Amino acid sequence: MGGRDIMWTLGIESTAHTLSFGLVDKDGIPFPSSTSTIKPEKGGIHPREAADHHKECASRLLHDALESQSLMPTDISAIAYSQGPGLGPCLRIGASIARGLASKFDVPLIGVNHCVAHIEIGRQQCGCEDPVLLYVSGGNTQVIARLDGKYRVLGETLDIGIGNMLDKFARAQGIPFPGGPVIEKLAAKWIEENPNPTMEGLELPYAVRGMDLAFSGVLTAALRLVENGKPLEAVCWSLQEHVFSACVEVAERALAHTGKTELLLGGGVACNSRLRIMCELMCEERDSKSYAPPRMYCIDNGTMIARLGWLELGAGRITNYDTSAIDQYLRTDQTPIIWA
Ligand code: AMP
Ligand code: MG
Secondary structure, three states: OOOOOOOEEEEEEOOOOEEEEEEEOOOOOEEEEEEEEOOOOOOOOOHHHHHHHHHHHHHHHHHHHHHHOOOOHHHEEEEEEEEEOOOHHHHHHHHHHHHHHHHHHOOOEEEEEHHHHHHHHHHHHHOOOOOEEEEEOOOOEEEEEEEOOEEEEEEEEOOOOHHHHHHHHHHHOOOOOOOHHHHHHHHHHHHHHOOOOOOOOOOOOOOEEOOEEOOHHHHHHHHHHHHOOOOHHHHHHHHHHHHHHHHHHHHHHHHHHHOOOEEEEEOHHHHOHHHHHHHHHHHHHOOOEEEOOOHHHOOOOHHHHHHHHHHHHHOOOOOOHHHOOOOOOOOHHHOOOOOO
């Protein structure tokens, strides 16, 4: 880095539906991101359309991010971006912007692992040391722990991510993306109207497969309950109870196996209040503690990318142009942890 001091690190997130620019200062302190998420009127997220969305709003968001801290582009002394995993066309937009900015302002470039960024912003925000992470997002569902210098995946979904499952269920009911928050509201309404609800007639398959999870069977069964005339609010409640219990069970087993005493939530589905409560209850029962970052740092955000970029640059890692290509299939355990 030629002895250059890192003042502000800009982070660019573009793995899927969201383009986001965020900043950390010279001490790695995060500031809220400028973010835009594509919300298709109908159907799911099309990678090309999401990439077009990212192209269209990039300069406005970058401008907003800089303005939020009264910065000039020349105040940025490092550029971090999501190198993977994610949707190819979306990742390429973020990487192109990152390369362009790093070259124009002659500052270091650092490509980071999106999943690891979720963990690191959570650790920073919650002040936890060595947690088991329950990472529940649109495309990913993983239970992760730091062992021997890497974040190891101890369990994960064998088919679709929990968020995608919720979004698909919602879409079939005419609820647009993102469906998760609406399912949460409908489930809460069911509890409000039925303070002592019963699962009778609302049973769903259980998603646990050893230390792994699988959600497509649950999705099919939940869709069938609605087709068979069960109230939508009741099915939303049952769906949440079943899939969140499954995630919490695998997370609990990960705590037991590793002997760790902290659980950290991350990913968009970690915005869900019911999931947060279930994690807290489980942790209380085993003298552990459950942490959840503020919601703006659970969803995909540029700030977490900036934070991990800052950590990696501080530990001496840098991305050269010839190693800056995106990797759609980058795994959580492919990134050596070289920072504290
Ligand atoms: P991410 O992929 O991490 O950006 O998270 C997006 C996913 O989080 C989408 O599948 C959303 O439906 C889901 N999500 C966001 N808020 C909530 C919520 N309150 N409850 C459940 N899922 C949510
Ligand atoms: Mg994510």
